[in-house]
Amino acid sequence: MLQEHTPFILFANCIPVRGARRSTICDLQRGLVHPIPNGLHEVVTAGRGRTLAELRAIYGPGSAEVLEEYFTFLLANDLGFWCADPSAYPDLDLSWDHPGRVSNAIVDVGTESDHDFGSLVRQLDALGCRALQLRVFAPWPLGRLDAALGHTLGSRLRTIEVIFPWSAEWTAQEMSDLVFKHQRVSSMLVHSAPEGRTQEFRPGDTPVHYTPQVVDHHSHCGQVHVGYFAVTLGAFTEARGANSCLNRKLSVDAHGEIRNCPSMPRSFGNAATVPLAAALEADGFREHWGVSKDQVATCRDCEFRYVCTDCRAWLRDPADARSKPARCSYDPYTATWGADPVPAAVVQLAASAPAERVARREPAVACVG
Numbered sequence: 321m322l323q324e325h326t327p328f329i330l331f332a333n334c335i336p337v338r339g340a341r342r343s344t345i346c347d348l349q350r351g352l353v354h355p356i357p358n359g360l361h362e363v364v365t366a367g368r369g370r371t372l373a374e375l376r377a378i379y380g381p382g383s384a385e386v387l388e389e390y391f392t393f394l395l396a397n398d399l400g401f402w403c404a405d406p407s408a409y410p411d412l413d414l415s416w417d418h419p420g421r422v423s424n425a426i427v428d429v430g431t432e433s434d435h436d437f438g439s440l441v442r443q444l445d446a447l448g449c450r451a452l453q454l455r456v457f458a459p460w461p462l463g464r465l466d467a468a469l470g471h472t473l474g475s476r477l478r479t480i481e482v483i484f485p486w487s488a489e490w491t492a493q494e495m496s497d498l499v500f501k502h503q504r505v506s507s508m509l510v511h512s513a514p515e516g517r518t519q520e521f522r523p524g525d526t527p528v529h530y531t532p533q534v535v536d537h538h539s540h541c542g543q544v545h546v547g548y549f550a551v552t553l554g555a556f557t558e559a560r561g562a563n564s565c566l567n568r569k570l571s572v573d574a575h576g577e578i579r580n581c582p583s584m585p586r587s588f589g590n591a592a593t594v595p596l597a598a599a600l601e602a603d604g605f606r607e608h609w610g611v612s613k614d615q616v617a618t619c620r621d622c623e624f625r626y627v628c629t630d631c632r633a634w635l636r637d638p639a640d641a642r643s644k645p646a647r648c649s650y651d652p653y654t655a656t657w658g659a660d661p662v663p664a665a666v667v668q669l670a671a672s673a674p675a676e677r678v679a680r681r682e683p684a685v686a687c688v689g
């Protein structure tokens with residue numbers, strides 16, 4: 321119910337973000353993004369803690385209907401509350417840090433790969449890595465995947481995403497046993513499958529998703545789409561001051577080359593001879609870590625900029641290191657997506673960055689964008 325003379329404030333976990341054409345309120349507790357008009361953004365920021373009667377007086381007699389609509393929306397979506405003493409509810413601390421030199425890693429596997437998984441996992445562990453994405457592009461026996469994952473059993477990794485090619489040589493039961501054995505696998509995607517489907521095994525086990533899409537190269541990565549937004553406190557706060565994909569990321573490509581991400585041009589040595597910690601310290605390795613969306617053309621005006629995963633490997637203008645990701649069709653100046661932003665069955669490789677992003681099994685976002 322609307323109240324005339326009691327101030328209104330947003331819940332601390334509901335953060336307004338202004339965009340060029342419209343804004344959002346990011347509900348970091350429920351993992352929801354609510355697009356809102358810029359007028360409502362102004363009401364909940366500049367007008368924070370004001371009463372409805374005060375706001376009517378500020379915006380004039382013609383504002384009554386719109387203000388009523390705004391507050392009805394805020395209450396219906398449980399985004400804030402009437403509060404006699406707003407000063408008793410300080411803003412959330414939006415600083416971000418990670419207790420390790422690396423937070424997430426990608427390891428690619430192709431026909432030519434000869435990775436020492438035991439060594440890689442031990443080194444990532446020592447660097448404080450919490451999330452791993454293993455992307456297998458070429459046919460691989462299930463036993464080799466099991467052996468690779470076996471090295472993670474005693475590690476401090478919290479989440480592991482696996483992208484793996486379909487094969488007629490293993491059965492559903494063998495896949496079920498693998499998922500059961502490796503409970504830290506939070507996402508299992510089987511590509512090049514005869515059909516798209518989802519296989520559920522025991523209650524609580526990670527479901528296995530199958531897609532007919534062929535994922536045989538690192539260049540499949542970098543798609544930007546509303547379904548891939550990461551709406552968590554960790555992802556949001558990191559994106560405010562650092563790159564939402566590349567920050568604290570370390571990758572080993574299919575040839576063993578150590579890069580920030582497998583699609584970035586520069587190698588910092590081969591993992592067969594160069595310790596990951598040494599590559600991390602090399603000049604240039606962290607070049608893109610601090611590039612936040614606020615520094616990227618177009619993205620800086622986008623209302624999704626703190627929940628969207630960036631890409632610095634595939635750029636709209638390759639000559640400009642601060643240009644918008646090439647694989648985003650969203651236009652924040654018209655608030656519209658391109659006709660076909662992402663193929664229906666697209667596979668998102670790697671854009672997952674911090675542990676929170678890797679941890680999500682399904683898109684944790686409801687957005688009418």
Ligand code: SF4
Nearest residue numbers: 541542565581631632
């Ligand atoms: S989304 Fe991230 S990991 Fe993927 S290509 Fe772009 S920068 Fe690399």
Ligand code: SF4
Nearest residue numbers: 619622625628648650
């Ligand atoms: S314009 Fe930038 S911030 Fe907005 S959705 Fe596209 S890539 Fe993300």
